[in-house]
Amino acid sequence: MTDVKLIERLCNARGASGFEDEVVAVAREYCKDFSTFEEDSMRNLYIYPDYNKGGRPLVMLDAHSDEVGFMVQAIKPDGTLRFIPIGGWNEKALPSAKVQVYTKSGYISGVIAAMPPHLMSAEQRNAPLSYNNLTIDIGATSDREAEEFGVEIGAPVVPLSPFEYDKKHGVMHGKAFDDRLGVAAMLQCLKALKDADLNVDIVGVVSSQEEVGERGITAVMGRVKPAAAICFEGCPADDTSAPSYMVQDALKGGVMLRYMDATVICTPRLTSFAREVAKKQGVKVQMAVRSGGGNNGAYIISANGGTPVIVAGIPVRYIHTFNCIAAQEDYESVVNFGAELCRALDGDIIKGF
DSSP states (O other), X not given: OOOHHHHHHHHHSOOBTTOOHHHHHHHHHHHTTTEEEEEOTTOOEEEEETTOOSSSOEEEEEEXXXXXXXXXXXXXXXXXXXXXXXXXOOGGGOTTOEEEEOOTTOOEEEEEOOOOGGGOOHHHHHSOOOXXXXXXXXXXXXXXXXXXXXXXXXXXXEEOOOOEEETTTTEEEESOHHHHHHXXXXXXXXXXXXXXXXXXXXXXXXXXXXXXXXXXXXXXXHHOOOSEEEEEEEEEOOTTTSXXXXXXXXXXXXXXXXXXXXXXXXXXXXXXXXXXXXXXXXXXXXXXXOSSOOOTHHHHTTXXXXXXXXXXXXXXXXXXXXXXXXXXHHHHHHHHHHHHHHHHOOHHHHHTO
């Protein structure tokens, strides 16, 4: 069921917000035998499966292609790189992490500099982390040499964390699980519906720039007018950080179906319907109420006069860091959930949302 090779290709693809081309290329390749495509200038990819018949309510399956990353802001005289974040990071996790820096001849390796303790003063040991005092070291010894490496101001930077799959335990390790796991699940869902008896048409959207304020989906909703939408997301697992009574997104707990987060109250009637479908089909679901976070659903729900939306989340430990962990069984639950929900929808049901 799980296409591990697809997940590996998507997670290893470099795609900071605004630079999602590698991710889009993988999605195109996967769907080329059963879909046609459109693409806009923001690198939003629109996937139209060949099994659509037209004249039926359109259900949008959305997953965002971008990952949190960085951008080179300046090259210092010593050859190290000043940088700024693209999206939200836990800055405490950055020193000594390996990165990939874009050049015209390809990505090169670097490391976010961490001073050895031997050289640190007491003041430096206690100083808070700030992007003002973090740099990326690519091994250059001067600004001129860094330029010879091919680095330029404006270059995107992403983690260097190759995907790993522990087949014995059904566990995946890597970067960018938010939202490459969502992209993979959405693509597999599109493929799984090829032989389904549907009462709706489907459009798959691989949307850009979610991590910097849901910018890509804003353009999408001006172009696509879906009757309902499902957002496939990698969501922060809380089972290693929250007290037991507050755990709502646990590894191996199944689909995280949220009632709300800081940006959206998901459509209550669609949420209830989706929960019942999951129950009937034996798909594990865990319900969540989040006080923080956000996703593309926030814009979808208010676009085009109001669009019913839910978020189908894959639990991911250590999200927005360099090394994420997720369970294969949760991924499969989300694929099954999306496919079963699409099979269950029709025009009358959607009108009731």
